[in-house]
Amino acid sequence: MSVYTNVLPHELDEFLKNYSLGQLQQFVGISDGIENTNYFVTTSKGQYVLTIFEQLTSEELSYYLELMAFFSEGGIPTAHPILDNEGKYIRSIKNKPTALVKRLNGASIDVPNAKQCKEIGFQMAKMHTLGKKFKFSQESSRDESWRSETIELVMPKLSNYDQDLLNNEIEYLKSFTINNLPVSIIHADLFRDNALFIDDELTGIIDFYYACNGYAIYDLAVTVNDWCTSGDKIEDQKNLISLLGAYQEIRTLSDEERDCWVYVLRLAALRFWLSRLRDKYFPRSGEITHIKNPDRFKKIVEDRRNNNDELMSIWNTV
Numbered sequence: 001m002s003v004y005t006n007v008l009p010h011e012l013d014e015f016l017k018n019y020s021l022g023q024l025q026q027f028v029g030i031s032d033g034i035e036n037t038n039y040f041v042t043t044s045k046g047q048y049v050l051t052i053f054e055q056l057t058s059e060e061l062s063y064y065l066e067l068m069a070f071f072s073e074g075g076i077p078t079a080h081p082i083l084d085n086e087g088k089y090i091r092s093i094k095n096k097p098t099a100l101v102k103r104l105n106g107a108s109i110d111v112p113n114a115k116q117c118k119e120i121g122f123q124m125a126k127m128h129t130l131g132k133k134f135k136f137s138q139e140s141s142r143d144e145s146w147r148s149e150t151i152e153l154v155m156p157k158l159s160n161y162d163q164d165l166l167n168n169e170i171e172y173l174k175s176f177t178i179n180n181l182p183v184s185i186i187h188a189d190l191f192r193d194n195a196l197f198i199d200d201e202l203t204g205i206i207d208f209y210y211a212c213n214g215y216a217i218y219d220l221a222v223t224v225n226d227w228c229t230s231g232d233k234i235e236d237q238k239n240l241i242s243l244l245g246a247y248q249e250i251r252t253l254s255d256e257e258r259d260c261w262v263y264v265l266r267l268a269a270l271r272f273w274l275s276r277l278r279d280k281y282f283p284r285s286g287e288i289t290h291i292k293n294p295d296r297f298k299k300i301v302e303d304r305r306n307n308n309d310e311l312m313s314i315w316n317t318v
């Protein structure tokens with residue numbers, strides 16, 4: 001959530017005339033995240049988040065907004081999109097698709113605890129179960145072709161060590177075969193900054209703009225790689241057991257999913273190392289931008305590569 005498109009007060013006033021949300025009182029750009037332009041917007045009737053989509057088309061965006069509404073109406077704590085006076089979720093600002101969602105209470109956390117990880121595991125299992133009923137489908141935008149394109153783009157920028165590490169992961173992924181894994185709607189980006197808490201209560205899951213049909217176990221791996229890698233091994237293990245245990249209170253993982261645990265952890269770590277390398281070396285310009293350090297995920301790639309047996313041992317305790 002950065003600001004690439006600058007919006008002036010009179011432009012936002014004109015935009016809000018299409019809604020029954022009262023008068024604009026204030027708005028401010030949001031610096032977190034990296035993909036779209038976001039503003040907190042306060043009107044006389046409430047608080048909202050305005051998102052201007054820098055890459056998605058209106059046709060592509062429809063899937064994500066329908067999904068957010070579906071989950072919200074199904075009891076998942078997500079931000080429901082706001083309908084305009086014509087019954088549409090999508091309008092435009094400066095010829096870019098734009099949407100409003102209700103602003104949720106709470107804030108993201110820097111250092112999660114076991115109770116918060118339990119909440120995440122529980123709600124993720126609910127999403128994976130409920131998501132099977134969603135009537136639309138969407139392919140991942142971060143698939144093998146995206147990986148190949150990004151690898152080709154960033155490889156010349158890397159040190160010899162990083163090139164060797166990247167090539168090693170590519171060869172590992174090619175060598176692994178997966179079959180018959182359960183598929184559902186996955187968030188695919190449920191990091192700490194995409195979850196809101198008040199104390200230990202999960203009040204919101206946000207930023208569904210990488211959601212797609214995919215392996216449920218991969219979605220778990222994406223989340224575990226962020227929530228359970230603080231560097232404090234004891235706390236990380238507690239968080240991991242809490243998250244996976246809560247998940248399986250709702251949805252039990254199959255033997256096939258457990259068997260590919262190391263694979264999906266390494267796949268997920270590589271995906272985010274690559275995206276952060278791409279943002280570092282080929283940044284987009286914006287008024288407020290937030291580029292995340294790729295070194296954190298480089299370290300996770302290294303850890304996942306070097307600790308296969310330890311990673312699999314979690315299934316002896318969950």
